[in-house]
Amino acid sequence: MISNHSPAELFEKRPTHFIDIILLVGRHKKPLFAGAVVGCVLGIATAYSLPKRYTASAVILPPQPEKTALSGLDALGDGLDLSGALGAKNSNGMFIGLLQSNTLQNLVSKENNLKSYFNANNDQDVSKILEKNVEISTDKKTGFILISVKDRSPAIAATLANSYVKELQVMLGTVAMTDAQQRHVFYENEIKKNQAKLSLDQSQLDSAMRNSGFVSLEGQVTSVIRDTATLQAKIADGEVQLSSLNTYATDENPDVIKLKAKINALKRQLSQLETGNDDVQKSGGDLSAISTGRLVREIKYDESVIDQMRKQLEIAKIDEAKQGAFVQQIDMAVPPIRATSPQKMLVISIALLIGSTLGLVFSLFKTSFSDSEDFREKIGSLRKAWSWK
Incomplete structure (x- = not known):
């Protein structure tokens, strides 16, 4: 009971x-x-x-790292891995950052007149709406990047997803062109400065040799001159690459920090090399011979740097003529048939x-x-x- x-x-x-x-x-x-x-x-x-909401997705394959003209800078020697900095540009993280950037969102907004569609007051409101309704993800196995857009209209969702791919390609072309142009201008200016310095050093050498006679450089000094020119060229190339990275990365970016550290290390090596070379020359005894030898060293150094700069200028011109990185769209976004939300059950x-x-x-x-x-x-x-x- x-x-x-x-x-x-x-x-x-x-x-x-x-x-x-x-x-x-x-x-x-x-x-x-x-x-x-x-x-x-x-x-x-x-x-x-x-209200029903539809999700349309586009799949892209970012440009893969390749041996470009600029990546040939690694051949200059050890100490500065410029291809690592360039590799950052080809990483999925960088492309996801570009896709989520305000610049690309503004391009998509203008292309599709989203300010009117979303009834937004300004571009910031449009960006907030896009951040809530656009998801950028990556597949670690395939390396593909998935762009998913949610909207109450299936056609608009598909259009926006494809628009992200289109505007990304436009932005990459602009960034690549700006990078090449920066290097083009930089190397032209450096060549002009070093040519002016070379002309001045040659005038001083002619005057010194009339007073002290011809001076022959020893093998050790010649080797130091060659090493100094190589280090100086690496430092110049690293600074150009750093300037390019700063166009889309902050000072806290790991690649920026790494590149700055390598440039500083190269500068320390150059300073030690120049100090050691001065000690070698001072041990020679004759002050006039030392002065003449230093001028000869400076001339050979200027000639070596100018030669390196001319090579890099040609590389910059080649890169400037290119169209930039090409994004392959694996899947076009199509208007979905079924709504993804709300999940009625x-x-x-x-x-x-x-x-x-x-x-x-x-x-x-x-x-x-x-x-x-x-x-x-x-x-x-x-x-x-x-x-x-």
């Missing part, structure tokens, strides 16, 4: 058996099912009243669970308070107080 205990008494008993829980739910099955029905109805109404299930729970909790509290004599007296007094009779 099942005892007629109140819900509170059932939970106060220890241990609580599974049959007690079933009994408790069975006694309150009416409010439980009533809450479930109400929750189900409200869930259905909510699921079908929420999920909404209805949650509403059903909440309704059932609220119905059961309400019934338990009602029963617990109804069994209390003090509670019944207060309810009676409350009715009398608000009665009009």
Whole structure:
């Protein structure tokens, strides 16, 4: 025989058996099912009243690292891995950063007149809307980048996803052109400065040789001159690459930090080399010979640097003529047929669970308070107080 205990008494008993829980739910099955029905109805109404949203996706393959003309700078020697800095430009992280940048969002906005479509006041509002509705992700296995756009219109979602790919290609072309132009101008200016310095050094050497005669450089000094010119060329190339990185990366970027450290290391090597060369020349004895030898060294150094700069200028001209990195679109975004949200069954299930729970909790509290004599007296007094009779 099942005892007629109140819900509170059932939970106060220890241990609580599974049959007690079933009994408790069975006694309150009416409010439980009533809450479930109400929750189900409200869930259905909510699921079908929420606006539909569609997701369109485009898949791209970013440009892969390759041996370009500029990557030939690694042949200058150890100490500065410029291809590592260039590799940052070809990494998925960099392309995802470009796709999420305000510049590209503004290009997409202007291309599709999104300010009017979203009824936004300014470009910042459009960017916030795009950040909420556009997801950029990468597949670590394939290296593909997925651009997913959500919108209430399937056609607009597909158009925006494809527009991101189009504007990314335009931006890459602009960045590549700007990079090559920067190097072109830099090397032209450096060649002019070194040619002016070479002309001055040659004039001074002619004057010195008329006074002290011809001076022949030893093999050690010749080697130092060659090494100095090579280091100077590396430093110049590294500074150009750093300037290019700064066009899209901050000072906290790992590649920028790494490149700065390598440039500083090269400068220290150059300083040590020049100091050692001065010591070698000072040990020679004759001050006039030392002065003439230093001028010869400077001339050979200037000629070597100018030669390196001319080679890099030709490389910059070749890169300037290119169209920039090419993004391959693996899958075009097409208007989706089915909406991705709201997920009707999920909404209805949650509403059903909440309704059932609220119905059961309400019934338990009602029963617990109804069994209390003090509670019944207060309810009676409350009715009398608000009665009009």
